[in-house]
Amino acid sequence: MSDSVISVRGLRKSYDELEAVRGIDLEVFPEEIFAVLGPNGAGKTTTVEILEGYRDRDAGEVSVLGVDPASPTPAWRERIGIVLQSTTLEPALSVRESLQQYAGYYREPRDVDEVIELVGLGEQAGVRARKLSGGQQRRLDVGIALVGDPDLLFLDEPTTGFDPSARRQAWEMVAGLRELGKTVLLTTHYMEEAQFLADRVAIVSAGEIVALDTPENLGDRRRLPTTITFTVASGTDLSGVGTTGRPEASGQAEDGRVAVRVSTHEPVADLNRLTAWSLEGEIELEQLEVRRPSLEDVYLELTEA
Secondary structure, eight states: OTTOSEEEEEEEEEETTEEEEEEEEEEEOTTOEEEEEOOTTSSHHHHHHHHHTSSOOSEEEEEETTBOTTSOOHHHHTTEEEEOSSOOOOTTSBHHHHHHHHHTTSSSOOOHHHHHHHTTOGGGTTSBGGGSOHHHHHHHHHHHHHTTOOSEEEEESTTTTOOHHHHHHHHHHHHHHHHTTOEEEEEESOHHHHHHHOSEEEEEETTEEEEEEOTTTTTOGGGSOEEEEEEEETTOOOTTOOOSSOOEEEEEOGGGEEEEEEEESOHHHHHHHHHHHHHHHTOOOEEEEEEOOOHHHHHHHHHOO
8 A cells, every 4th residue: 555656445526416436446556557447427537636636525535645635735746747638738838938837836847858858849849839739739738747757647538639640659658658757647538548558447437446457357358258250152051160159140241252250258269160160171261350359348348338
């Protein structure tokens, strides 16, 4: 417990008759990237705002960097950085001027030029904020959060609205924060983002954590079936395949072929049976693909009403 950057026990918060947070427990450890996933209204934003010290709780014990965020101190504030989902930058200030402005709020800020390089804005250092692209503005947001050299960063849906290229670049930047010795708690709607960045993931639904583990093990992904898909010539007799999962033809594919799907809990054995059947009968298996349950599959299973 003493090694935790964030420790939460029995956290509760209600708004009139709505119980938004219903007894959440979690711990976040040093230099960890911890992702919180959940649909709108799940309680994740309320939880994070309590951890940031911007919202009161009704019950529970909370420690962030050894301090109860309900009683924040200026010294504690300097140890956290926050990137909100939507921020308003001073449009007339350049990247360097913006960071210099915020650096002036801290007793021991990080070097501004170093921060500019860390967030990948070296070529835009003299560019006004209003002329930055959306991805570049988000990088500046992160730079502002970093300039105070915090130990802990909160990132609220840091890549919402990004195109795939900008999102991937942002991921590389966030992943680099771990190398700086920072601890990161982020909220996101993107399963791939959590898979790429997070050491551990918590899925929140209806005010409760319904799963918490590494992305690979979340929700006991191993208990969900693996899917084997392929195509065969139309009219192929599938009765002799011998897989534990029954092959299901899903309609006509291109060039007179039929798409087939096998759902199995024994993917290695069934793949062996399938290829043996194919070789013995000289049956062409095209577009053969083995797909284990994804983080998105687990998320949907755990959060669907």
